[in-house]
Amino acid sequence: MWKVPLFDLNYDHQEQDAVVKVLQSRWLSSGSKTLEFEDAFARYLGGGVQCCAMTNCTAALHTALLLADIKPGDEVVLPGLTFVADLNVVVMMGATPVLADAESIQDWNISPADIKKKITHRTKALIAVHFAGFPCEMDELRELCREHEITLIEDVAHAVGGSYKGEKCGTLGDIGCFSFFSNKNLSVGEGGMFVCRDKELAEKAKLFRSHGMTSMTIDRHQGKSLSYDVRMPGFNYRIDEIRSALGLVQLRKLDNGNAKRAEIAAHYRSELKELKKVSIPWQNPQPYSISSFHIFPILLEPEVNRQEFMEFLKNRGVQTSIHYPFFGEFTGYSLGEQQGIPICQDISARCVTLPLFPTMTKGQTEKVIESVQEFFSEGKS
Numbered sequence: 001m002w003k004v005p006l007f008d009l010n011y012d013h014q015e016q017d018a019v020v021k022v023l024q025s026r027w028l029s030s031g032s033k034t035l036e037f038e039d040a041f042a043r044y045l046g047g048g049v050q051c052c053a054m055t056n057c058t059a060a061l062h063t064a065l066l067l068a069d070i071k072p073g074d075e076v077v078l079p080g081l082t083f084v085a086d087l088n089v090v091v092m093m094g095a096t097p098v099l100a101d102a103e104s105i106q107d108w109n110i111s112p113a114d115i116k117k118k119i120t121h122r123t124k125a126l127i128a129v130h131f132a133g134f135p136c137e138m139d140e141l142r143e144l145c146r147e148h149e150i151t152l153i154e155d156v157a158h159a160v161g162g163s164y165k166g167e168k169c170g171t172l173g174d175i176g177c178f179s180f181f182s183n184k185n186l187s188v189g190e191g192g193m194f195v196c197r198d199k200e201l202a203e204k205a206k207l208f209r210s211h212g213m214t215s216m217t218i219d220r221h222q223g224k225s226l227s228y229d230v231r232m233p234g235f236n237y238r239i240d241e242i243r244s245a246l247g248l249v250q251l252r253k254l255d256n257g258n259a260k261r262a263e264i265a266a267h268y269r270s271e272l273k274e275l276k277k278v279s280i281p282w283q284n285p286q287p288y289s290i291s292s293f294h295i296f297p298i299l300l301e302p303e304v305n306r307q308e309f310m311e312f313l314k315n316r317g318v319q320t321s322i323h324y325p326f327f328g329e330f331t332g333y334s335l336g337e338q339q340g341i342p343i344c345q346d347i348s349a350r351c352v353t354l355p356l357f358p359t360m361t362k363g364q365t366e367k368v369i370e371s372v373q374e375f376f377s378e379g380k381s
């Protein structure tokens with residue numbers, strides 16, 4: 001249907017072969033591939049971090065909040081502009097979400113100055129999202145969290161492979177939560193990773209991931225244990241072997257894929273910068289920050305009709321999206337204006353995400369650029 005979809009998988013025979021091998025092994029649930037994936041991911045991140053693969057990023061975020069000992073009534077600060085998973089997990093824990101505004105319409109990441117205003121004696125954790133793959137100002141966030149004794153959780157769903165001052169995103173706070181959902185930079189369908197430096201915390205995450213049990217089905221299958229103890233209550237947040245095997249292949253492709261994304265983003269930027277009614281965030285990123293270029297969001301001038309713009313591109317076979325709708329407008333929530341996040345609200349109303357994925361052809365990139373240029377040259381506003 002689309003000439004240029006928003007995203008397409010960077011998959012080939014390697015992923016197929018990896019899946020077939022797992023099927024031939026006759027072991028599907030968490031086992032040796034999962035351990036291999038965790039080890040490879042830990043080596044990729046560097047710095048001796050602990051990795052615990054999970055069913056998805058939301059499960060990792062839930063685990064992070066539990067291990068940060070978030071209790072009903074505690075406050076968790078999070079960005080006003082992010083995927084709803086961050087908001088949902090906080091609310092499902094019985095904690096109070098406190099939304100902090102974006103830094104500016106140039107830098108859509110959470111504003112340290114606004115966080116400072118919103119921290120109270122009840123604040124227990126901060127969730128930082130590296131939006132679109134651009135790392136947050138982690139030195140400032142770490143300092144704030146240290147000062148107020150707050151757990152710093154990185155939501156790294158957008159920023160796998162990104163880095164800040166030479167350190168990989170996801171290793172900069174107390175806990176990092178990755179997503180390997182289909183449309184993320186490392187795709188397995190449904191998958192995630194809980195990352196931390198603290199060995200004891202990682203052990204707890206592993207217990208929590210598997211009903212608090214001290215042994216796994218694979219251990220009993222291999223005759224390593226006959227029974228198990230339950231050390232704490234837990235859930236089933238285990239990833240399986242097929243997804244772990246896909247993760248291993250995708251991890252090998254990650255850096256090249258991100259480099260391709262960077263090239264396409266640079267092409268977009270140079271071709272779209274002349275348009276008066278379009279602005280592109282992160283024009284001058286810090287030299288010490290390396291983005292993973294997860295998505296390519298643009299901001300339309302207020303007088304441009306976003307619906308018309310998106311329809312116009314759709315009619316040319318170009319898929320676009322909105323990252324993200326404003327939390328204040330969700331019918332299941334009554335957050336919003338009272339939270340004082342005017343910049344997030346403004347961005348939500350005017351942002352559009354253009355297609356970006358590593359296998360995008362030059363022709364596809366040009367198709368998007370031409371369609372955008374055409375919209376504005378037809379004098380639409």
Ligand SMILES: *Cc1c(COP(=O)(O)O)cnc(C)c1O
Pocket residue numbers: 055056057058059082083085086129155157158178179180181191192
């Ligand atoms: C995708 C995403 C999530 C959720 O990840 P899942 O693996 O689907 O649970 C959380 N936060 C952000 C910012 C995301 O983009």
